Amino acid sequence: MEKKNVLIVYAHQSSGSFNAAAKDVAVEVLKASGCTVDVSDLYAINFKATATVEDITVGVKDPDCFCYAEETKLAWERNELSSDITKEQCKLKKADLVIFQFPMYWFSVPAIMKGWIDRVLTLGFAFSPEKCYGEGFFKDKMAMLSFTTGSHQSMFSANAINGDMNITLWPLQNGILHYCGFKVLAPEIFWAPAHVSRSECSTMLNHWRIRLGSLMSEKPLVFPPLDYFEKETGFQLKPEIIEKFATKEYGLAVGVHQGKKVPLNNQMRWINCFCEPTRHPGPEDAARSEKTMTAKKPQATSYDRAAPPDAPELSGQEAATVPHTHTRESPKEPRTQCTPPPTPTPNPKVPCMGVAVVCGPGVGTAPKTTKR
Numbered sequence: 139m140e141k142k143n144v145l146i147v148y149a150h151q152s153s154g155s156f157n158a159a160a161k162d163v164a165v166e167v168l169k170a171s172g173c174t175v176d177v178s179d180l181y182a183i184n185f186k187a188t189a190t191v192e193d194i195t196v197g198v199k200d201p202d203c204f205c206y207a208e209e210t211k212l213a214w215e216r217n218e219l220s221s222d223i224t225k226e227q228c229k230l231k232k233a234d235l236v237i238f239q240f241p242m243y244w245f246s247v248p249a250i251m252k253g254w255i256d257r258v259l260t261l262g263f264a265f266s267p268e269k270c271y272g273e274g275f276f277k278d279k280m281a282m283l284s285f286t287t288g289s290h291q292s293m294f295s296a297n298a299i300n301g302d303m304n305i306t307l308w309p310l311q312n313g314i315l316h317y318c319g320f321k322v323l324a325p326e327i328f329w330a331p332a333h334v335s336r337s338e339c340s341t342m343l344n345h346w347r348i349r350l351g352s353l354m355s356e357k358p359l360v361f362p363p364l365d366y367f368e369k370e371t372g373f374q375l376k377p378e379i380i381e382k383f384a385t386k387e388y389g390l391a392v393g394v395h396q397g398k399k400v401p402l403n404n405q406m407r408w409i410n411c412f413c414e415p416t417r418h419p420g421p422e423d424a425a426r427s428e429k430t431m432t433a434k435k436p437q438a439t440s441y442d443r444a445a446p447p448d449a450p451e452l453s454g455q456e457a458a459t460v461p462h463t464h465t466r467e468s469p470k471e472p473r474t475q476c477t478p479p480p481t482p483t484p485n486p487k488v489p490c491m492g493v494a495v496v497c498g499p500g501v502g503t504a505p506k507t508t509k510r
């Protein structure tokens with residue numbers, strides 16, 4: 139594997155958890171293959187989850203009408219963001235691949251990880267209205283979700299109680315990762331580790347171990363390219379694109395489905411959605427998907443769905459939408475300074491804001507089906 143810098147953003151409270159084991163496997167395999175691996179262990183560093191005025195070390199521009207995005211952009215430009223944010227931005231800046239390792243909480247990431255996303259991916263550093271999606275600042279980086287669920291795989295399908303996992307993944311993978319420009323690798327989903335036997339847990343970890351060996355050469359998921367949309371009409375699909383795909387049975391992506399069928403496994407594995415009908419997800423995908431989803435005990439892991447490095451090449455515009463190399467251009471140099479900013483001094487003009495902790499029960503757990 140090519141030697142790269144990897145950042146693992148990790149959110150679990152316990153070093154004895156399955157998530158910890160998945161994180162440890164990643165560190166071990168990636169280091170053994172020569173990668174540099176940084177881990178941001180969010181609970182261990184007690185990472186602040188709330189986006190507040192305290193994230194800016196010097197006075198804010200408009201304390202009476204505080205706007206987090208604008209103020210943090212200004213603070214980033216002046217190297218006045220709090221040191222915990224700056225540290226993470228420095229790690230992110232040098233990373234070629236970011237792995238988010240977490241237990242699914244409420245169909246999403248745990249609050250502490252959402253806090254990392256809210257606070258580290260600041261306007262100007264991670265995105266701007268002009269530089270987003272395929273043109274995003276991080277277009278030379280890869281990112282992926284690696285997570286555990288309480289639910290079995292069978293509960294997260296188009297015919298099941300939790301609905302299609304592809305739809306659950308769309309906000310995270312499209313709205314956050316792809317929005318910032320990342321090439322998004324297929325997720326690694328560890329289904330219900332707490333409800334299967336220890337040996338099934340070990341099998342899942344082994345699949346992860348194998349996948350990690352060739353992760354860097356995987357093809358990323360495919361999203362509709364920016365030039366399919368027209369700025370003047372509020373980023374609607376261009377009429378010629380609608381016409382081009384008019385006869386297709388499936389929409390372009392989970393979100394951009396044009397009122398048609400949602401393309402199968404669009405957020406779970408590399409599928410070229412913009413290809414000719416013969417290469418569109420077809421009955422074989424449906425059969426495969428159905429077989430997997432209805433399996434009594436989930437056996438498949440997302441390793442099976444990851445695009446192999448030797449997946450067929452595309453041509454023309456299709457190829458342009460699915461980059462195969464990860465050469466780093468020099469995008470506009472972000473202004474994050476990798477030296478610690480000055481010690482924060484409280485701003486007398488800014489009222490101190492409290493942090494409320496809301497506790498709630500877990501959801502979506504399935505009854506144990508297998509005794510350990």
Ligand SMILES: Cc1cc2nc3c(=O)[nH]c(=O)nc-3n(C[C@H](O)[C@H](O)[C@H](O)COP(=O)(O)OP(=O)(O)OC[C@H]3O[C@@H](n4cnc5c(N)ncnc54)[C@H](O)[C@@H]3O)c2cc1C
Binds near residue numbers: 289336343502
């Ligand atoms: C607030 C909250 C919200 C939630 N929302 C959702 C939701 O929306 N949807 C959903 O599906 N679930 C949800 N859950 C459930 C949650 O996703 C699962 O509890 C979590 O994913 C389990 O992962 P874990 O790492 O904590 O597992 P653990 O309980 O730590 O581990 C499970 C098993 O892994 C095995 N294991 C650990 N280490 C190893 C090792 N080294 N080798 C082999 N086996 C090992 C052990 O046998 C252990 O029993 C929620 C939970 C909470 C608390």
